[in-house]
Amino acid sequence: MLSISQGLFYFLSFISVLFALMVILAKNPVHSVIYLIVTFFCISGHYFMLNAQFLGIVNIIVYAGAIMVLFLFVIMFLNLNHETEPKTPILAKIAGAICGGMLLLLVVAIFNDTQLIYAQNPNNQIGLIKNLGLVLFKDYLFPFEIVSILFLAAMVGAVLLAKKDDKTKQSDII
Amino acid sequence: MNSLITQIPLNHYIFLSFAIFTIGIIGVLTRRNAIVVFMSIELMLNSVNLLLTAFSAYKSDPNAQVFVFFIMAVAAAEVAIGLAIIVLIYRNTRSIDINVLNKLKW
Numbered sequence: 001m002l003s004i005s006q007g008l009f010y011f012l013s014f015i016s017v018l019f020a021l022m023v024i025l026a027k028n029p030v031h032s033v034i035y036l037i038v039t040f041f042c043i044s045g046h047y048f049m050l051n052a053q054f055l056g057i058v059n060i061i062v063y064a065g066a067i068m069v070l071f072l073f074v075i076m077f078l079n080l081n082h083e084t085e086p087k088t089p090i091l092a093k094i095a096g097a098i099c100g101g102m103l104l105l106l107v108v109a110i111f112n113d114t115q116l117i118y119a120q121n122p123n124n125q126i127g128l129i130k131n132l133g134l135v136l137f138k139d140y141l142f143p144f145e146i147v148s149i150l151f152l153a154a155m156v157g158a159v160l161l162a163k164k165d166d167k168t169k170q171s172d173i174i
Numbered sequence: 175m176n177s178l179i180t181q182i183p184l185n186h187y188i189f190l191s192f193a194i195f196t197i198g199i200i201g202v203l204t205r206r207n208a209i210v211v212f213m214s215i216e217l218m219l220n221s222v223n224l225l226l227t228a229f230s231a232y233k234s235d236p237n238a239q240v241f242v243f244f245i246m247a248v249a250a251a252e253v254a255i256g257l258a259i260i261v262l263i264y265r266n267t268r269s270i271d272i273n274v275l276n277k278l279k280w
Contacts, residue, residue, distance in 0.1 A: 020217055086272075088205065096200050118270075
């Protein structure tokens, strides 16, 4: 008999794998984005179940909130739908599925017999915002500041790349 | 939630993460729409994040969760640049089919 948390784990796992499959099977890119958002919410649910509240919230804000909106914006900006969807040959699809399936089979076979060692009485407070903040601003202060420089560079780069070039003809521009 | 950790073996988190990772790999291999390929890469990043968090919870080590935070930050920057590049490709080729982009093949 499954307990509540076990049942929740298997239910969330099933939903996340199902919607991850639908991301790559959907013909319309907009549908792919919607399914990906559902997958991200399920992964956030896993974070909450592991008592990593900070990561769960950041996952919803950053992935489901910011990144997926960016994807949806670009898809609607380029006006993509299932008519513009490039078709893959069926042979390539089968070959890709076989390659991925073999990889999955290999890892499942390896870890099925492996006994992983972990703490018997894990501290369940480590994922709270207070404890993560202490680690982040004590041990990882320098990488944290470097990330802000990375963001600045990414912002400047994205604007520079997507900016309309003055030298190109007006007809070449969307 | 100590009960969860004793109830579910760590192996199951590995299987779940690797299932999502494999789906991402299959998506990259089979899809030709550049944006869907990009979404598959996001799936792979998320599965690795989930695995790191699971290990961190089972090992009581907060460093892994800080690393997940950094991975999310880098992924956000990567998405901004990547989508800008996709928009640029669309402007030049009028298509987001990745088979159009075979100029570096030879």
